[in-house]
Amino acid sequence: MPLRKDRRIPTVYLPDGNSFAYAVRRRHGARALRLQFFADGRLVLSAPKTARESVLIAFVQSRAEWIYHTKQKVDAMPKSILASGTRTDFLAVREEASVLAAARLEHFNRSYGFSWNRVTIRDQKSRWGSCSKKGNVNFNYRIAFLPPELADYIIVHELCHLEEFNHSPKFWSLMGKTIPDYRERRKKLKLV
Numbered sequence: 001m002p003l004r005k006d007r008r009i010p011t012v013y014l015p016d017g018n019s020f021a022y023a024v025r026r027r028h029g030a031r032a033l034r035l036q037f038f039a040d041g042r043l044v045l046s047a048p049k050t051a052r053e054s055v056l057i058a059f060v061q062s063r064a065e066w067i068y069h070t071k072q073k074v075d076a077m078p079k080s081i082l083a084s085g086t087r088t089d090f091l092a093v094r095e096e097a098s099v100l101a102a103a104r105l106e107h108f109n110r111s112y113g114f115s116w117n118r119v120t121i122r123d124q125k126s127r128w129g130s131c132s133k134k135g136n137v138n139f140n141y142r143i144a145f146l147p148p149e150l151a152d153y154i155i156v157h158e159l160c161h162l163e164e165f166n167h168s169p170k171f172w173s174l175m176g177k178t179i180p181d182y183r184e185r186r187k188k189l190k191l192v
């Protein structure tokens, strides 16, 4: 099968001699070329649908110096726990997270007496946990990497959602029953 040109991963050559891959997003509305570096290390070029391939390549290459310096800054930034982790980490830690969630749910539920259906451990980049109206509780496997008091905050938070499906004052007073310092823990959680 012949190599298709559009299958090539576009790369830019950096001043240090290395090459770096980027993604191209073709957008109908886009008027100009725009290069963005994301905190997770992705470099993305937004381009109009009609822009020629050679123009894109030349544009990105002309920004090689900027890409090189920005990449160094992004690499040096501490990554939040939520933004870190690979599929391998998930598979390695899923069971541990599941045991942790089950044990702490049981522990705190002695004070509440709620009931739930299923507890699932997920690999998500944007949230620590969730709770469905059907009583299914989900936790991010990364709870296993948190200090215990922050993992407890997340577990009790979802536990209380089984009873209060919102963040009303009633919800917070439920949480306060077992985690009186929930405000401080919530602040700390934003920093990890």
Ligand SMILES: [Zn+2]
Residues within 6 Å of the ligand: 157, 161, 166, 167
């Ligand atoms: Zn909530």
